[in-house]
Amino acid sequence: MSEVKGSMVGTAGWFALILLVVSLTALAPIPSNSQALTAEHGIITVPQLDGNRRFSLEGDWLLKQPGEEEHLQKVPSVAWKQGSGTYSLTLLWEGGPTQFEFFTNNVGTSYELWLNESLVGSSGRYSPVAEQSRPSAKPLIHEFVLLPGSNVLQVKISNFVHPRAGLWEKVYLASKPQLSYRYQKQVAIDLFMFGQLFLFSLLQLSLAIFSTKKSSHVWFALGIMMVALGNIMRNNISIYTLLPNLDYLLFKRAQIITYYLASGFFIYAFHKRFPSSTVILLARIFFWGCITMTVVSLFLPYEVIYPLAIGFFPIMFLFLMYRVWVQLGTYRSSLLHRSKVSAILQIIADILLAYGMSHDFVGILLARYDVQMIPYMTYLYVALYTVVLARDYILADKQTEEAKNQIILTAAHQKQQLANDLHDGVAQMLHALDFMTEGLLQSNHIDMKILQTIRNTSKDAT
Template identity: 25%
Template sequence: MSGFSSFWASQNKVFRISIILLLLASITYGQGNRKPFAIEGKLNLTSWDIDQNPIELNGDWFFYWNQILTPQDGLLSFNQENKNIKSFPGLWTDYEGDTSYPSFGFASYLLIIEGLEKDKEYALKVPDMYCSYQLWVGSKLVASNGKIGRDAESYEPEWRPVTVNFVAERETESILLNISNFDHSKGGIKNSIVLGPVEHLASQKTNEVAANLIRIIGIALISIISLAGFFLYSKKLFTYFSIFSILWSVRGIFSNMYLIYSWIPDFNWTLGTKIEYLTIYTSVLVGYHIFHNLFPNHSNKIISWASIFINSTFIIITLVSPAVMFTELLNIYFGLMGLLLAYILINVIQAYIYDEKGAGYLAVAITLIIILFFYDMLSYYKFLPYNPYITSIGYVILYGLLGYTLRYNQLHKSKDTTFKFS
């Protein structure tokens, strides 16, 4: 015991604070697990104060493959003895068991909620799904995306997260969700549906949209300022950074909240999805090009050409192939880019050690990327409350810091950078 006390006393404050934070996170995680959870298709909210604590409708839902049920059909199916229960939210392509489900198809999910207050208005926060849906509460259709169908000809995909209101007609209500997919490599629903008070979820939606706009506009302004740097300093690298920034700003419109479908409801889903993926590949391609020209002494020729080849290949595949193909390849790409980012981090550290101009600022920027990544991860697993403004403002600061790194580096060079891989 005395050995442990000596060890504890010898540690610095950072170590002790880290241990305390981990303990608090564990406590928070344990408390989060006490939330009501759907069991065998039923979610009991009798003892839950939903006005103070919105609830994710997670747990065991009834699952009906190759069926599109109506509210009446759903209740009839609920009373049947043979009930197929699956974890919700869940991609049917990930479900394990005696039956495997293909990407293309349609299905219904059914949940019975007990403990609602009759005649009270509630709100549902509904995420985008793969790739069209209808959501019924009781006998009323409260939300939909695209057009569900039993084949590719009768269905239309759409991604548009929504927050909708409904009035509980009784204390026990059924929630029926029909989903169709004939485009994406995934099928089903990945994110939770949230039930809560109208004011709370409406405010949350407003904050999420506002935070997303802050990120889009902020990074777009940085792009414009960076482009001005080309004319002021005659440095071509500012143009590349401007392209890099505007690509990520455009991505904000075609991902996350998918604002494009709120602004232009008839915008083609396949085109929008291609733009979402292309902004990833092109921004990485341009971003590595910037890194290579900032620190050419710390960039390997083989890695440089490999980056061009890999990203160009994914760009071409995305342009010419159907969604089911290029969406299937994204995990492979992330694995490859994880290796590339690790390589960049190692070389930035080397550049900092050798006192390369701007390496210190870039190291800070990469540290901020890591902080934002872990914040997103911890908030996703409920260790920390999620605040969309933190990530959005964080990314604006990140791009501003990257732009300053570029300016600092270029102003301390005696001649213009030559744009070629050497």
């Protein structure tokens, strides 16, 4: 009793430590190699360039919206839900004419970038009229030349689709070609992970052909395919490299749906490993909940499915942390049928994915959305679970081979035992019968006592 109580206390201690670490790291911003330039009253002084630096333009920008007075607005932040507005920032530059690059992940759903009253570039089609505005989530890098003295940068934004709008993600400025290089590097990383994930899914389908636990490998493979598609859309850089004319609402719906399906498939792939029928039932309910949300996301307006998708983050986080709790509690017993490495890797994978969910959820709430961890954490989750399933498959295959060898050895032993019994028992009796029968034939008379012995020996042999 005391041993069980001590084990529960140990499990609770480890779980509390894990929960604390995940929560603190989710709240902490990801370290950036960019230098923050904070605007005061809509003015920023751009420092002289000394190396490969990029600047994040933050602080108080001037914002002008239809029907309102111009006022200061914190960037990054959410300024309105639907409508249009113009952000203005004065850039003070003391150097000579220098070519710079401008980049932001998403400033709403469409925008135009102006410098000194000249149009630099746009994303989607900007218009203060809803019917004329065309949204886009395509990230773009714009080039312009900063002149000595004062330069007025304006970002005209229109949004009539997304529940949040404004300059609510990081805005970067750097000398050419620093941002272009980072953009290309990000595309390469995204496409690499995309290809790797599909290779992982093919591996799982291959294992399903030979494994006795086919359903786990098949459901996990389907989950990997969905998360591969979801990741390439969530970073929304590489997806436009592949599909440059992708419709905005179709893109956003597909992004949400793929993660719903991936979550359901991942949970269902391992639901039979839970220790109790109650937990297995909850896992199945979660799976069907993901399927239901997928169907709902096909038909409901985007402004409705968006908060539902945001609310899914903490639900998935709680389910993953509950699974960590269950695995910590059953860690010792799980070692009876699986390796120690597999048990530990499975716990680490769930912790990493829970961290990704919590980090991005906090980022959305705090309008701190420039770095998204879900694509990277899902990649690590898949990689670790691929190792777990491969090790379990190899272990099961090894156990099957050992069982076959044991059967062969047992059969050989039984055969040898039977041969020994025949030689030492029946063969000796048959030899005795032959000896006694030969003696009667040579004596040329019937001996009833010997005949009786012959009959008894024959019965024993039979």
